[in-house]
Amino acid sequence: xxxxxGARCAGAVYLVLSLCVVxxxxxxxxxxxxxxxxxxxxxxxxxxxxxxEFTNLCDWYAHLxxxxxxxxxxxxxxxxxxxANPDNVEHMLKVGFDNFxxxxxxxxxxxxxxxxxxxxxxxxxxSHQRKMxxxxxxxxxxxxxxxxxxxxxVETRLMPxxxxxxxxxxxxDLQDVFRRFAFDTICKISFGLDPGCLEQxxxxxxxxVAFDTATRxxxxxxLAVSPLLWKMKRMLNIGTERELKKAIKxxxxxxxxxxxxxxxxxxxxxxxxxxxSRFMASARDEGNDxxxxxxxxxxxxxxxxxxxxxxxxxxMFLSKNPAVAAAMRAEAxxxxxxxxxxxxGLHYTHAVLHENLRLFPPVQFDSKFCAAAxxxxxxxxxxxxxxxxxxxYAMGRMPSIWGADCExxxxxxxxxxxxxxxxxxxxxxxxxxxxxxxVCLGKELAVTEMKAVSVAVVRAFEVEVVGENACxxxxxxxxxxxxxxxxxxxxxxxx
Numbered sequence: 001x002x003x004x005x006g007a008r009c010a011g012a013v014y015l016v017l018s019l020c021v022v023x024x025x026x027x028x029x030x031x032x033x034x035x036x037x038x039x040x041x042x043x044x045x046x047x048x049x050x051x052x053e054f055t056n057l058c059d060w061y062a063h064l065x066x067x068x069x070x071x072x073x074x075x076x077x078x079x080x081x082x083x084a085n086p087d088n089v090e091h092m093l094k095v096g097f098d099n100f101x102x103x104x105x106x107x108x109x110x111x112x113x114x115x116x117x118x119x120x121x122x123x124x125x126x127s128h129q130r131k132m133x134x135x136x137x138x139x140x141x142x143x144x145x146x147x148x149x150x151x152x153x154v155e156t157r158l159m160p161x162x163x164x165x166x167x168x169x170x171x172x173d174l175q176d177v178f179r180r181f182a183f184d185t186i187c188k189i190s191f192g193l194d195p196g197c198l199e200q201x202x203x204x205x206x207x208x209v210a211f212d213t214a215t216r217x218x219x220x221x222x223l224a225v226s227p228l229l230w231k232m233k234r235m236l237n238i239g240t241e242r243e244l245k246k247a248i249k250x251x252x253x254x255x256x257x258x259x260x261x262x263x264x265x266x267x268x269x270x271x272x273x274x275x276x277s278r279f280m281a282s283a284r285d286e287g288n289d290x291x292x293x294x295x296x297x298x299x300x301x302x303x304x305x306x307x308x309x310x311x312x313x314x315x316m317f318l319s320k321n322p323a324v325a326a327a328m329r330a331e332a333x334x335x336x337x338x339x340x341x342x343x344x345g346l347h348y349t350h351a352v353l354h355e356n357l358r359l360f361p362p363v364q365f366d367s368k369f370c371a372a373a374x375x376x377x378x379x380x381x382x383x384x385x386x387x388x389x390x391x392x393y394a395m396g397r398m399p400s401i402w403g404a405d406c407e408x409x410x411x412x413x414x415x416x417x418x419x420x421x422x423x424x425x426x427x428x429x430x431x432x433x434x435x436x437x438x439v440c441l442g443k444e445l446a447v448t449e450m451k452a453v454s455v456a457v458v459r460a461f462e463v464e465v466v467g468e469n470a471c472x473x474x475x476x477x478x479x480x481x482x483x484x485x486x487x488x489x490x491x492x493x494x495x
Contacts, residue, residue, distance in 0.1 A: 037076045046077055056475050058364050062394035070378040071398060080387040082365075084394040086401065087377040090428040092368055092390060093436030100388060103369025109221045110479075112234075112248055113214050115290065117298035129295070130441070136278050137441045145274070146189045147340045150449050153185050154456045157198045162461055164200055166491040171466060173486035174315055176202075178308040178453075183208050185449065186303030191258045191296065192265075192274035210250035211300060215479045217244040223477070255296040259289055275299060302442055305480040309362035310353070310450050312487050316473065317356055317409050318458065319465040319489070324352060324411060325458045332455045343451045347422040351414035353450055354422075354430075358402070359409065360473075361432040362480045364393035392431050393481075401429050464490045 037043070041064060044050045050060040061082060064073050071085040083089065092100045101122040114120035118129040136142055158181050165172045180198035183205070187195050197205045217240050221230045233241040262276050279295055318325045331348045332338070343349075367389045370382045382388055399406050402413070417423035427435035433443045440446070457463065467488040468474065476484040 039076065041073060041075060042077045045075055055472055058391075058393045058475065061365075061391055062397045065391065065394045066398060070380060071400065072376065072378055072380050074380075078387065079385075080367075080389055081376075081380060081382055082389045082391055082394075083376070083378075083380070084391050084398050084401075085376070085378050086395070086426065086428045088380070089390045089395075089431055089435065091377050092388060093428070093431070093434065093438060096374060097437050099371045099374055100368035101371060102367075103371075103387075105227070105369060105387070106367055108227065110218050112244065113218045113251070114297055114301070115294035117294035119298055119301065120294075132279060133441050136275055137445065139278075142275065142278070143445065144340075146445055147448060147452075149188045150185055150452050151337065153181060153188070153198070154452055157181065157184065158453065159456060159460065161198060161200060161202075162457065162491050163493070166461060166493045169490075171488050171490055174463070174465075174489045175308065175312040175483055175487040178311040179208070179212075179304065180205075181453070182304045182307040182311075182449075183211075183300075185307075186300060187258075188274070190275040190299040190303060191262070192277060193258055193261060206250055207254040210247040210254075211304070213247035214244060214251055215301065215305065216477055217241075217247065219477050219479050251297060252293065255293040256289065258296055259292050301479065302440075303446075305478075305482075306362040307446060307449055309360075309481050310357055310446070311453055312483060313360035313473070313481075314353065314356045314450065314454060315457070315463050315489070316465055316483075316487060317359075318352075318454075319463055321409060322462075324409075325462075328352060328454065328458050332459060334459070338452065338455060340448065343448060343455070346451065346455070347415065347417075347420070348411065349451055349455060350422045350447070351411040353447060353454070354414050354424075355409060355411045357432045358396040358430060359407075360481060361392040361396065363432075364475075364481050365389050365391045366431075366434065390431060395429065395431065460494060462492045462494060464492070466490060 037046075044060075050057070054060040054063065061073075062084075065071050065082065065084040072081065072083040072088060074081050102120065103122070107120050110120050116125055118126060118133065121129070158177070161172075161177060164170075177198065180202070183197050184195055187193050195205055195207065196203065197208055220240060221227070224230045230241060233239050234245075237245065258276060259280075262274075262280060276292070276296065276299075280292065318328075328346075328349050331346055335342060367387055370384060370386045370388055373384045374382050376382060395401060397406050414422055414424075424430075427433065427439060433440035433446075465487060468485065474484045476482050
């Protein structure tokens with residue numbers, strides 16, 4: 001059947017635009033490889049030659065920052081300043097906070113996924129959401145509710161899954177197990193709903209898979225040679241942008257279902273301690289579904305990916321350091337059930353968690369944009385509109401901050417308080433949970449959840465990592481750190 005004149009014209013326009021995108025990609029690749037900046041850093045970045053010596057881009061950055069006298073470098077071709085200098089971090093996150101917002105370029109990259117959520121906005125929108133989140137997360141009722149859910153999930157789901165793997169002699173992907181655990185937990189805590197991802201049959205959750213895809217592809221946007229490339233692909237709905245659009249549609253459906261369910265069940269009941277109900281009850285003037293959808297996605301990102309990332313690398317370390325696991329076991333004792341107050345008193349376990357996060361922070365770097373030209377405390381000039389990145393992954397490997405043994409896993413470095421108790425350091429030296437005005441509101445909840453899981457698992461099982469990540473971890477692209485290929489392990493019951 002002959003196509004109409006309009007359909008033929010539309011097809012021709014689409015073809016021309018597609019060819020333009022391909023041509024643009026070729027041109028940008030040529031530009032990317034052209035030695036327009038002759039410094040060794042830019043040439044290594046543009047040609048990818050850094051990969052000859054380093055497994056991960058973050059390891060290359062850490063090397064460069066250690067070599068720099070100021071712990072700061074410039075990637076000229078990206079218009080980006082990268083720092084591991086605590087004074088610079090304090091300047092960005094506290095002293096000069098208003099001059100270092102997230103910025104519109106960052107908001108554009110993550111806008112389709114995070115929308116106007118707290119992690120993707122500045123100014124009044126950020127301030128308003130933070131005040132609401134601070135009030136709710138600081139509630140004793142919410143904390144008690146959250147801990148009950150974590151303890152229940154550990155006892156009724158996580159432990160049976162690990163016991164089944166141990167009894168069956170199976171190799172399981174512990175990263176996948178922790179992702180499922182964290183997804184179920186955050187959905188219960190934040191939304192009062194149970195997706196049931198962590199079951200013996202390990203059912204596939206379309207929502208969880210879509211969320212993984214959406215975060216991965218959103219992060220890949222930031223790696224594009226030019227934002228014009230992914231914006232053109234989005235306009236034409238092709239390639240990774242088409243895949244991202246499909247994934248976000250599933251995430252939107254999940255968020256909408258959660259909001260509908262909460263409205264159906266009512267949000268004003270005193271028995272409702274899930275965060276979504278409390279947000280809806282306290283923000284009726286903000287009651288549009290888009291606002292609530294962005295809150296849902298922000299909580300999913302904060303409560304799922306960061307927890308699973310931290311737990312995955314923790315057990316990678318414990319597999320290599322059985323003496324540390326034994327010391328955690330001895331400190332925890334055999335008390336059951338493990339109460340919130342008991343967990344708070346486990347100083348060695350607290351030190352183990354912080355040492356793990358020092359070396360493998362779930363968020364390896366964080367970017368800001370300099371609104372007005374500024375000079376950082378180390379003397380580095382930053383032009384208006386430039387991107388400035390502080391790098392927690394590299395900071396955990398800086399001898400100037402942690403001493404000559406900075407790359408060693410040594411929990412004892414944190415036990416310098418009275419009687420060998422845990423002693424925190426400045427968050428500007430250890431910005432794993434950010435610092436200053438944007439410091440993570442869910443820090444205490446996250447640490448408590450990881451403590452509860454680690455204590456339960458080390459008391460009951462021995463975990464042995466098998467495969468490539470047992471030696472040198474390789475990270476996959478994403479908004480949070482995840483291991484490429486997962487973390488295959490063998491689980492054995494303790495005798």
